[in-house]
Amino acid sequence: LRICRQWIISLFIIMVTIEGQTRYSIPEELKRGSIVGNLAKDLGLVVSDLEKRKLRIASEGGKQYFGLDLRKGDLIVTDRIDREELCGNRLSCVLPLELVIDGPLQLYRVEVEIQDTNDNSPSFITKEKVLKIAELVNPGAKFPLESAQDPDVGSNSVRSYIISRNEHFKITVKTHKDGRKIPELVLEKALDREKQPIHNLILTAVDGGDPVRSGTSQITVIVLDNNDNAPQFERNVYEANVSEKATPGAEVVSVKATDIDEGLNGEIEYFFGDQTPDLVLSLFDVKPNTGVIVVKGPLDHESHPVHRFDVTAKDKGNPEMDGHCSVEIKIIDVNDNIPEIIVKSLTSPVPEDAAVGTVIALISARDLDSGDFGKVALTLFSGSPFKLNPSVSNHYSLVTSGLLDRERSGHYRVKLRASDNGRPPLSSEKILDVELSDVNDNPPVFSQPVYVVYVKENCPPGRILYSVSASDPDLGENAKMSYSILDSKVQDVSVSSYVYINSENGSIYSMHSFDYEKLKVFQILVQAKDQGSPSLSSNTTVHVFILDQNDNAPTVIYPSSAGLGSLSLQRMPRSAKAGHLVTKVTAVDADSGHNAWISYRVAEATDASLFGVNQYTGEVRTKRAVSEQDDSSQRLLIAIKDDGEPAQSATVTVSILLEDGLHEPILDIRHKAAESGGKTGRLALYLILSLASVSVLSVVTFLILAVKCVRNNSASCCVRRSDCDDYKNPNRNLQIQLNTDGPIKYVEVLGGDMMSQSQSFRSCMSPMSEYSDFTLIKPSSTSDFKEVLSVLDASLPDSTWTFESQQVS
Template sequence: MEARWGAAVRLLVLVRTWWLVAGQVRYSVPEEAKVGTVVGRLSQELGVGDAEARRLRVVWQGRRAGVEVSGASGALVVSSRVDREELCGKSAPCSLRLELLQERPLRVFHVELEVTDINDNAPLFPAARKNISMAELTTVPGSRFPLEGASDADIGANAQLSYTLSPSEHFTLDVKSPDENRKSLFLVLLNALDRETVPVHRLVLTATDAGRPSLTGTMELLISLLDANDNAPQFNQSAYKVQLPENVAEGSVVVRVNATDPDEGLNKEFSYSIVSAVPGDSRGLFSIDPKTGEIKLTKSLDYEDVRLHELQIEARDKGTPPLSGHCSVELEVLDVNDNAPEVWVTSLSVPVSEDASVGTVVALLSVSDRDSGANGRVQCSVWPSWPFVLESRFPGSFSLVLREALDRERVREYEVEVRAEDGGKPPLRARRVVRVPVCDVNDNAPAFSQAVYTVLVRENNAAGAEVARVWARDPDEAENGRVRYSLWEGGAGGASVAAVGWRPASSYVSVDGESGRVWAVQALDYEELQVLQFEVRAVDAGEPALVGNATVQLFVVDENDNAPVLLPAAGGAPGLDPFLGSPVEEVPGANSETLWAWAAWGAGAGQVVAKIRAVDADSGYNAWLRYEVLEPRGKGPFRVGVYSGEVSTARALEEADGPRQRLVIVVRDHGEPPRSATATLSVSLVEGGEKALSGSSSSLPGVLLPSEGGAAAGMASASTNVWLVVSICAVSSVFVLALVLYGASRCAPRAAVLSGPAAATLVCASEVGSWSYSQRQSRSLCVADGAGKSDLMVFSPNLPPPPPPSVPAAKDTSQAEPSSLLDTVSSFWFITLLRPPHIPQRSRCWDPVSDSAS
C-alpha cells in the first residue's frame, strides 16, 4: 500500500515538474468550494519565494473566477463563490486561463485553472405539469406521445439523466438516445383506453441524474380521454436539420415544416406551434406561422452564446378531441467573424530613460478574441515599427520591447499603437495606444548659434558697455540643459600689441555667466589694439558636465581721435624730401611748425619750392590728409598741392613780391569731425646767383633748392649777367654758353631721383596724388587711367643713395638725404593717391635707373 502511494506521489511530482518546464501550471478546483480553500502552493511550485514581497497577483482576461493569491502564504486560494455553470455553462471541460504577474522583478506565469463539476443542479422539466389529450377507442395500443425531457445544468455524469414513469397498466415510457447528449421520450399506450372507465390518467415522470448523490426532478402527466378523432397530423420529416450563420438578419426564414392529416372536416384542419426549445430561452428567438409552418428568426443569433438550438414543433388538428403530430428542428449556428480582438495593458513601466538598453521590456499586453477557429486567431503588430517591437512567448500574451536606442531630444514621447487583427474574412482589428514618455540624460553638449562671432566695436567705448552677446543651445532639459558661460583666455591681436606685450583677453572683456553678454572691461584704443580674439565656453549643469566652445573675433573700429602731426627732420638737420630732393630745414624742436625755403625771382609757374610732410596716427579716411593755404588768402604767388603737400609757384615771381613770403598751411584729415595741424612756411626770394652761392656755402639753413638744378640756375644767371656784359662778344659768348648748358641740363639725370646699383624699381603715381605716411600698415597699388578713387603706393626705405647732382652747390646738402629718409620711415610708407573728379587721371611711371617717364 505504501509503495503504491509513493509511486502516486512521484507521478504527481513528475507531472507538476513537466508543467513547470512547459512554462504553464495547471490546477483544479471543484465548484462551490469553500472560501479559503487552497488551490495550489504557488511559492513552492513556481519558485517565486516570498509572494508578498514580489507582489504576485492574478491578472484576469475576460471571465473572472473567485480565486486570488494569498499574500501571506503565497498560495492560490478560493476568495468567493465558484460556480462552474455561471463561468462555463455547458462547456466541458471548464478551463480558465489565469496570468500571475510578478512585479519584482517583472515576470508573468501562466496558470490554467480547471473548475470541476459537482452534482449541485437537479434535473428540471420545462413545466411542472403536462396535459395530454387522447381519443378513446381511436387511440390504438402502441400509440406514441412525445414528452419533453428534463435539462440539467451540470455536465458529464452529473447531467446524464434516466427517466422512470409511475406504474400504470395502460402506459409505459420509451426512451431513445440519438446521441449521448440527447434523449427522446415517448409515452406509449399499452392497452386501449376507455374514457367511461377511467376518464383521466395521472402519471408522474421522474428524471434522475447519475451524480453522487443523484438528484431527481418530476413532471406530472395529466392524460385526458376524448372522443374519436383517430388521425393525428403527420410531418413529412421527424427531424429538420438547419445551419445558419450567426449574422443572419432578423426576420429571415429558418425553415418551413410541413404536416398532413388524412381526416376530413374540422379533424383535418390543424395549426403549427412551438411547444418546447433547448435551451429554454431559445424559444423567444423563433416564431412559427400557425398556418404555413414557416419558422422565422425574431432575434439575432450569437454563436459565442449558444451554438445549437433544438425546437419541438407540434401540429394540432381541430377535431374532437384534437390530435397532434410532432417533429424536431435542429438549428446549428455557424460562427462568423463578428467579434474584434481585445487588447489589455497588464503592466506598463514608464517613463523610459533615453539610454535604456535594447531589449528592455516596456509593457506587457494580453490579447483575446471571442470567436473560434481562424476567426479567433489574433496577430499583433506595433506601429510605428520603431523603436519598439512586440514579442510573444505564449498565445495571447505580448511584451512591448525596446529595439532601438532612444533620443529624447528627437522624440520626447512615443504614442505606440498596438494593432491586433484576427484571421477572419474580412478580418477585424483592434487598437490600443500606449504612451511611453522618455526621460532625459545629459548626452548633448551646448552648441553655439555661430562657431565664430565677428564683432565691430568703436574705440573709446565706455567701460561696462555691451559689445556682443553669444548664445548656446542645449537640447537637454532641466539641469542638463542649463548653460553657463565663461571666458576662455586668449591673446589680443594688432599692430601695436607687440610694443605693449601680450595681454590676456580678460583685461579687455568679460562674459556674463547667465546671459552670455560680452561687455568691455575698459575703453578700447584702436592705436593699441585692432583685433581681439578669444573663446567663450558654455558648460551645462549635467553629470558629467558637457562643454561647447565658440570663437569671438572683436575688431576695433577706428575713430578720428588723432590730429595730423608734422614730421620733424631727424636730428634737427635739414630734411630731404625723398621725391623732390630739396633740402627743407625746420625750426629746432620736436613740435616745430615753422619751415624755411627759398625761391628764385623769375621762376616760372609750377616750380616746387617745398613739401609739407605730415602723418596721422588714425587709419582710413581718418588718416587721409588734405593741405590748404590758410594765409595769405586770395591769389598769392604760391599754392599747395591739395593731397601732395607740395608748395609750388602759382605764377612767375617778381621783385614786387618782396624778399620774403610767409605762408600758413593747414593740414586736415577727412574724419568726422575733422582734425587739423598748422605749419608756417617762410619762403625767401633771392637772385639766381645768391641761390647758388647759398647752396654751395650752406650758410643759409632752411633753404630749399628748386628741382630744375644747374640748368635753371644757368638760365637765371645768363639773364641777370646780360646787363653786366659790356661788349657784344661777351654777351654772345655767354648766350652760346647758356644754350649749351641748357641742352646739357636737359640730358643730365635729375637730382631728385634716387638711383644706384640695385635692381630697377618701377614707381607709379598719378599726376594728382597725395602722400600719407603710416608706420603701422603697408599696401601697394598702381592705378592707370580710369581706375578707382584711391591709389595706394608703398616705397621701401632700403633704397641706394642718389648719385652726385649736376650742381656742385647742392652736393653737400643732398648727402644727408638717405639717413634722413631711413630715420623718418621705420618700415613702410602707406601712401594714398586720390584723383579729383575734375582732373583727368593719367598714369606716370618713373624708372630710377633710366630717369625716364612713361
C-alpha cells in the same frame, strides 16, 4: 469537515504549463482573496521586480474575477465565480487571462479552468404535469415526460429518474446523443377508468454528486374513456441545417405524424413541447396544420450554433391523444462578422533612442465566425518604422524596425488591417497613435558658424555689442539653453575682463570702453549648452573689430622743438633759388585710415611770398629766389590737420635764418665735379656703366618681386627685412610694413636711425590697391620717435602697403 473541504479545494488547484501557457484549475465559488497560484514562481519572474515592471492583467473586456498581489506574486480571486453563469452547460469552462509586464514588454497567457461543484439540485420547469391516457391503451405504451434541469455538468448533473410506487407505470430513461436524459412513463398494466380514473405519481430526478441532490415533479394521469390511438411521428428525431442569414418565413424542416383513428380522432395539430425554451420560441415557429418549422427571428451561429426542442402532435379526439418527437437545428455559419483588432498594451510615448526590435504594443485579432471565416490575418501599412511579429493564437507584437528620430517625426499614426478568409473577405482597420519622447541627442546649433561684430571705440561701458542665438530641435529641458564665454586671453588678459554675456538670451555686453589705438581686434569664444542629461554643447567664435574714431590730434615728429620751446631754427643761404628745400615737417596721427591722413598748410608767415609748404609731404620750399631786401629772420607757423570728422589739428613754428656765404652741399659737389671732370672722364664712364648694370639688375629684381606679390596675393611686398643689408644695424633702417591678422590689417614700424638729416623713401603698392597715400617722415630722435610710433597706425582697409626708409649717405 472544514479540514476535509480545504483538502478537496487544494486538490482542485493544479497548475499545468502547456506550450508556453500556464493553466490553473480551481473549483467554483472560491472565497474572495483565495490564492489561485504563484505567478512569479510559475512564470520565472522576480517578485521584487513585479511592481516596478508593472505586471497587470490585460484580459479582454467583461467582468474581472482575478487580481494580482504584486508583493507576493500571487494570482488571487477577487469576485464570486459561478461556473454555471460563466459557461452554462459546457463541459469545459476555461477563463483565459493575459498578463502584461513592462521593461521589456512581455505577454504571458494564463488559463484558469473552473471546476464544477455540485452546488445545484435538479429541477423541473413544470412542477405539475397532467397526462390524459385512454383506458384502452395497451401496456408498453410510452409517454415522454419533462426532463429535469441541472446547471451542473458531468457527474454532478442529472443521473437517473425515480417514479413513486404504483402498479400501472414505470420509468425508463432515453439518452440523446448530446447526453440529455429524457424520462419516459411506460404503461405496465392496463388502465381501468371505472376502478381508478386518476393516478397521482411523483417523478424524482437524482444527480450524481456527493452528496446527492434531487428534485421532484407531480405527475397526474387522467384515464379517458375513448380515442384509443395516439399520433405517431415518422421519426423520433428530426435534424436540419439553416444558414444564420435565413430570413423570417424561411422553411427549415417539416415534421409529420399520423393517427390511424378516423374523424376528429385522426386530425392532428402540431405544437412546441411544453418545456421549449423561450429563445427557441422567439426564433422558430411551427405551422399547426402542416408541421412545417419556419424561421421567426434573426439567427446567430456565434451565440447559439445549435437549437434542440420537442414538437408535440395532438389529435382532436375526446379525450385527445398526443405524440412527441425531437428536433435539432444547426445554424450554419456565414462570414457576417468583421474582424476585430484588440490592443492589449500600448507603450506611448516611446523614447526616440529605442533600439531596433523594441516592443511597442501587444495586439490580438479575432473574428467571431467559425472555421476559415474566423481565421484572421493582421497586416501593417507601410510608411512607419514599425513591423508586426506574429505570436501564438492571433497575437502579435508591434516592434520598431528602424531607428527613430523625434526631430524628424515626433508622431506616428500606425495603421493596421485585419482580414478574414471569407469570400469575399471582411476587414477592419485600426490606427494607433504612437508618440516619441525626446532624448537629448542634438547639440545646440548657432545661427552662424562665425559672428563678426564692429564696435566704435570710446563707446560707454555696458553697451550691448551683439546677441548670439542658438537653437536646439530637442524639447523641454533638452532644448533649454544657457550661454557662457569660454576663457581665453586678449593681450594677456582674460576676455571676461572685456565683455560678459547674458546666460539666458546670448546678449554680449562690453565691460569698459575700447581704445582702437590699444586694441583693434579680439575674439570671443561663446558656448551654448542645453539642460539635458547628459548636456550637449557647441561653440562659436565672435570676431570683434574696434572701429577707429578721430580722437587723436596729429603729433609733430620733425622738426623737434625739444629744448627750443615752440621754435625750430633752420638756416639757409641767401643764394637759394626758387624750390630750395628748407626743411621738412613730419607729423603722424595715431588714428587710422582717413582719420590719419595729414595735410600741411602755412597758417602764418613773415613773408608769405617767400616760403610755401607742400600740402601732402610737409616739405618747406622757397617759392622764389631770396633777395637782398628779405629779412634775415623768417618765421613760419605751419598748421597740421587730419582728415577726420571732426578734424584734429596741431601747429609747429619754424624759424629760418638767412645767412650770406652759406652754400648748398649739392652746389659744392657740382663745382668739384666740374673741376675734376676732365681728369676723370674715363673713370666716369666706368661708373656710368656700373650704375647702368646695377639699375638693370634692380629693375629685374623689382619685376620678380612684383610678380611674386601678385601670385601670392601677399599683404606686404617689395622690401623685407632680409632684403636689406643694413637691417643688421637697427639704427640704420626704418621699415614700415603692413601686416595682417585675420581680417584686420595694421602697420608695424621696425628699426630706424633718427639722427639723419637726409632721407629717401620708396613704396610698393599691391595690385589690389586703389590708394597711394604715403607719409614720409624724417625723425630727429630715436627715443622720441619710438614713443610716437608706438601708437602709429596706417591701416588702410582696402589696400595693402609696405613702406621702407633707408638712410642715404
